[in-house]
Amino acid sequence: MDQKPEQQDEEQVQNKAQQKQQQQPKQQPKEKQLAVKNPKGTRDFLPQQMVIRRQAFKTITDVFEQHGAVEIDTPVFELKETLIGKYGEEGGKLIYDLQDQGGEILSLRYDLTVPFARYLATHGYKKLKRYHIGKVYRRDNPSVQQGRFREFFQCDFDIAGENDPMVADAELIKIIDQIFTKLDLGPFQIKISNRKLLDAMIQIAGIPKNQFKTVCSSIDKLDKQPWKEVRQELIEKKGVTEEQADILSKMVQLRGEPFQLIQQLKEQKIFEQLGKEALDEMELLFNLLKYMNGLKNVIFDLSLARGLDYYTGLIQETVLLGGQLGSISGGGRYDELVGMFSKNSIPCVGASIGIERIFAILEEKYKKNGVVLRENQSDCIVATIPSKNIDMITEKFKLYDLLWSNGIKADVCYKLNWNLGKQLTYANDQQIPYAIVIGEDEVKQEIVKFKDLIEKKEETVNLKDLVQIIKQKVGK
Numbered sequence: 001m002d003q004k005p006e007q008q009d010e011e012q013v014q015n016k017a018q019q020k021q022q023q024q025p026k027q028q029p030k031e032k033q034l035a036v037k038n039p040k041g042t043r044d045f046l047p048q049q050m051v052i053r054r055q056a057f058k059t060i061t062d063v064f065e066q067h068g069a070v071e072i073d074t075p076v077f078e079l080k081e082t083l084i085g086k087y088g089e090e091g092g093k094l095i096y097d098l099q100d101q102g103g104e105i106l107s108l109r110y111d112l113t114v115p116f117a118r119y120l121a122t123h124g125y126k127k128l129k130r131y132h133i134g135k136v137y138r139r140d141n142p143s144v145q146q147g148r149f150r151e152f153f154q155c156d157f158d159i160a161g162e163n164d165p166m167v168a169d170a171e172l173i174k175i176i177d178q179i180f181t182k183l184d185l186g187p188f189q190i191k192i193s194n195r196k197l198l199d200a201m202i203q204i205a206g207i208p209k210n211q212f213k214t215v216c217s218s219i220d221k222l223d224k225q226p227w228k229e230v231r232q233e234l235i236e237k238k239g240v241t242e243e244q245a246d247i248l249s250k251m252v253q254l255r256g257e258p259f260q261l262i263q264q265l266k267e268q269k270i271f272e273q274l275g276k277e278a279l280d281e282m283e284l285l286f287n288l289l290k291y292m293n294g295l296k297n298v299i300f301d302l303s304l305a306r307g308l309d310y311y312t313g314l315i316q317e318t319v320l321l322g323g324q325l326g327s328i329s330g331g332g333r334y335d336e337l338v339g340m341f342s343k344n345s346i347p348c349v350g351a352s353i354g355i356e357r358i359f360a361i362l363e364e365k366y367k368k369n370g371v372v373l374r375e376n377q378s379d380c381i382v383a384t385i386p387s388k389n390i391d392m393i394t395e396k397f398k399l400y401d402l403l404w405s406n407g408i409k410a411d412v413c414y415k416l417n418w419n420l421g422k423q424l425t426y427a428n429d430q431q432i433p434y435a436i437v438i439g440e441d442e443v444k445q446e447i448v449k450f451k452d453l454i455e456k457k458e459e460t461v462n463l464k465d466l467v468q469i470i471k472q473k474v475g476k
Helices: 007-024 047-066 088-094 112-121 167-184 197-203 209-225 227-236 242-250 259-267 274-293 355-368 392-405 422-430 438-443 463-474
Strands: 077-079 106-108 130-138 150-158 188-194 296-301 312-320 327-333 348-353 380-384 434-438 447-452 459-464
Touching: 007 312, 047 130, 047 150, 047 355, 077 112, 077 167, 088 348, 088 459, 112 150, 112 348, 130 242, 130 259, 130 380, 150 167, 167 274, 167 312, 167 327, 167 380, 188 197, 188 274, 197 242, 197 274, 209 227, 209 242, 227 242, 259 274, 259 296, 327 459, 380 422, 392 434, 392 438, 392 463, 422 434, 434 438, 434 463, 438 447, 447 463
Parallel strands: 188 296, 380 434
Antiparallel strands: 077 106, 130 150, 150 348, 188 312, 312 327, 327 348, 434 447, 447 459
16 A cells, blocks of 8 residues: 555654664763762871871870880781770770671771780780870761861870889870970870779769769760769769769869879868779879979869770870860770780780871961971982083983982982973972082083072082082981
């Protein structure tokens, strides 16, 4: 049957559309653009920040090593059972678990202290004075503005082993005082108390022993909240009676100059029965610190609780006065932690320094004072004057080899055909202090032009004397 004219027209239109569609290249689905951002609670370090970090680490490790500590390291993950149950009711919720790998249930380390206790048990140490700088991980709600991250560095110092009472504890406090004095972050305060005094206060208030942990977690908030709010939490959420809370309030709010508060507590006979041993320990500690000239920044604060379960004696926390960054160091004595991993219990005392918060303070300090730190640590560059008669590229790298072989930091300008002016501009842009200039005449005479780019001075130096002169200039 013949098609009608309108049907033929419609078919022609459809055929043309199909042909046009076939001729067009197929559009590929757009690739999903990757998210260009850091994981929440982490950060990248820029070169300027790395210089600040390296300086802070050096200041801290110099003090550690001054006191005879050796450096160790442990894996960033541990068996989950190693970590669980060591950090109190809040800390246990913040441990990062890993997927089952090879039949072991693993977690990222939460701090450096529990891994150290496991380390002592693993390697059979009875005594060790160590420091450890490494990253730890917490599944926390991060606040970059307050210096709280999910991945961050800690700097730990610990003294393990049997010692005379409070000697190691006093040295620990002295070390903290030295570090924060040298870092020069501003006025600071080292708050000190004793976990045994907390035990005594809770017993004196008539609070059952099984409520100790939960009551301590509330007391630990007194540096951020007034007693009225803490009291309300104790009564409404922790099962503490009003009478118990009122008895507790007379003790946990006491703080002051160490010897004055010791005298006050003795006169009031608060710890005449319960807590007397701990009070005697604190008096001995303060006397030892007095001999070490380590009491200047110390305050005796009975509100200090520290949230971790493993503390057994001294507890300490360091804060910057007038700051909003919270504590910048914390720690204490943990005599029973190693015994969880070994038949032999080893007394230990230690402190951890919150380096991320220190970075933030130092960055702000340098920025405020207009200080720009050198990112490139090179001492010099080799700059060449082009020559038709001598291969200056060969001479340049022969000179670089001489410098590098003698431990001198020398940066390479990769534009080999730049004129002298551009090479010197590169050195200035990189804040490199010296330039060694060679041309055809210098190569023949075995001399160099030694330029001080900061003082804008130049001198001619014999090639054989160059290494010694540079080392003198840079203090090596």
